[in-house]
Amino acid sequence: MTRVDVDLAIDWAAAEGWNPGLNDAACFRAADPEGFLLGSVDGEPVATISAVRYGATFGFIGLYIVKPGWRGRGYGMQVWKAGLARLAGRTIGLEGVVAQQSNYRKSGFALAYRNLRYAGTSPGPGRVDACIVPLSSRPFAEVAAYDRALFPDDRAPFLRAWLAQPQSKAYAVVRGGAIAGYGVIRPAHAGYKIGPLFADDAELAEGLFGALQAHVPAGAAVCLDVPEGNVAAVALAERHGLAVSFETARMYAGGAPALPLRRLFGVTTFELG
Numbered sequence: 001m002t003r004v005d006v007d008l009a010i011d012w013a014a015a016e017g018w019n020p021g022l023n024d025a026a027c028f029r030a031a032d033p034e035g036f037l038l039g040s041v042d043g044e045p046v047a048t049i050s051a052v053r054y055g056a057t058f059g060f061i062g063l064y065i066v067k068p069g070w071r072g073r074g075y076g077m078q079v080w081k082a083g084l085a086r087l088a089g090r091t092i093g094l095e096g097v098v099a100q101q102s103n104y105r106k107s108g109f110a111l112a113y114r115n116l117r118y119a120g121t122s123p124g125p126g127r128v129d130a131c132i133v134p135l136s137s138r139p140f141a142e143v144a145a146y147d148r149a150l151f152p153d154d155r156a157p158f159l160r161a162w163l164a165q166p167q168s169k170a171y172a173v174v175r176g177g178a179i180a181g182y183g184v185i186r187p188a189h190a191g192y193k194i195g196p197l198f199a200d201d202a203e204l205a206e207g208l209f210g211a212l213q214a215h216v217p218a219g220a221a222v223c224l225d226v227p228e229g230n231v232a233a234v235a236l237a238e239r240h241g242l243a244v245s246f247e248t249a250r251m252y253a254g255g256a257p258a259l260p261l262r263r264l265f266g267v268t269t270f271e272l273g
Contacts, residue, residue: 001036001048003029009036009048012065013271014189017246019223020271021186021193023165028052028272031158035086036063039079046070051083052272055153058257059087061094062271080107091152091254095270101249109251114228115267118242122192124218128171128211135163135170135182143172146179150198150264151273152257158272169215173204180204183266185212191221197266202232205265209236225267233265 001009006025013020021027029036032052039047047070050063061083066076084092084107095115096104135143143163144156163170168186172179181199185192194212199205213222224242226233227250248270267273 001038005038005045005048006036008045009038009050009063009065012048012067013063016065018270019188019190019193021165021188021269022167023186024269024271027158027161027165030161031155031272037079037082037086039075039082041070041075047075047079049079049083050271051086053087053090054151054155054158054273057090058153059090059092060273061087061092062269062273064094091252091257093152093250093252093257093273095248096251097248101251104249104251108253110253110256112250112252112256113261115248115250115270116226116228116234116237116244117223117246117248118226118237119191119221119223119245120240120242122213122216122218122220122222124214124216126210126214128214129173129207131175132171132173132207132211135172135184138172138174138179142179143182146182147196147198150196150259152259162268169212171208171211173199173208175200175204181208181263183208183212184268185215185222188223191223192216194222194224195266196264196268197224197233198263199265200263202236202265205233205236209240209265213240224265225270227261227264227267229261230264232262236265 035052047066170184173181181204183197
């Protein structure tokens with residue numbers, strides 16, 4: 001895809017109700033410029049998929065969409081096979097919507113856990129704990145090192161773009177002089193999305209969540225994508241009055257990476273992992 005094509009894929013994702021971020025296209029492309037594939041018929045775009053490579057070992061499938069009116073003709077399967085071929089030899093992750101999970105199993109993907117989209121509204125400005133600082137005040141190398149322990153492979157190119165996107169806010173929580181968690185909130189097609197939300201424990205995640213949602217106006221829609229297996233993350237979302245609005249299945253082909261789920265309080269993005 002060209003940069004304009006990625007914008008088109010994001011628009012299609014919005015039409016599907018996935019509520020992508022307003023600046024996602026530029027950040028996504030920074031992760032792997034060659035990782036976005038477009039299928040067209042006589043010059044008309046009809047199918048999209050992202051097959052993004054991270055480091056040497058991991059890949060993630062997203063933005064798998066066939067344009068309404070063109071479904072059921074095999075065009076989706078063609079881009080699907082092209083995406084998998086691009087990630088051959090790697091562990092591959094994806095977020096499976098309920099209707100497609102059985103199809104993904106046929107392609108060798110297995111369920112790791114469910115991710116639940118919690119949605120609600122922000123109470124508006126509030127107190128920010130002294131241990132919570134702008135993420136930009138910490139060296140990028142420190143942020144990338146913290147992130148690396150919570151993601152299957154290196155994603156520094158993506159992370160640089162993600163943390164610098166317009167209209168977003170990123171905070172770190174510092175303990176013992178080092179980062180012990182960080183989070184980002186960004187504007188979406190509807191309201192705001194928090195992701196990632198990573199922290200060493202529930203108390204630190206609570207402080208970060210409060211700081212992030214305090215960044216947006218009172219009454220603004222806010223959502224957080226939570227790994228269901230992190231009981232503390234589910235409790236955090238529900239404690240703040242958020243309710244489940246959507247669910248996906250995190251699935252992997254090639255074996256699930258050994259990640260510390262207890263520190264994953266919010267998924268970065270369903271499209272890129």
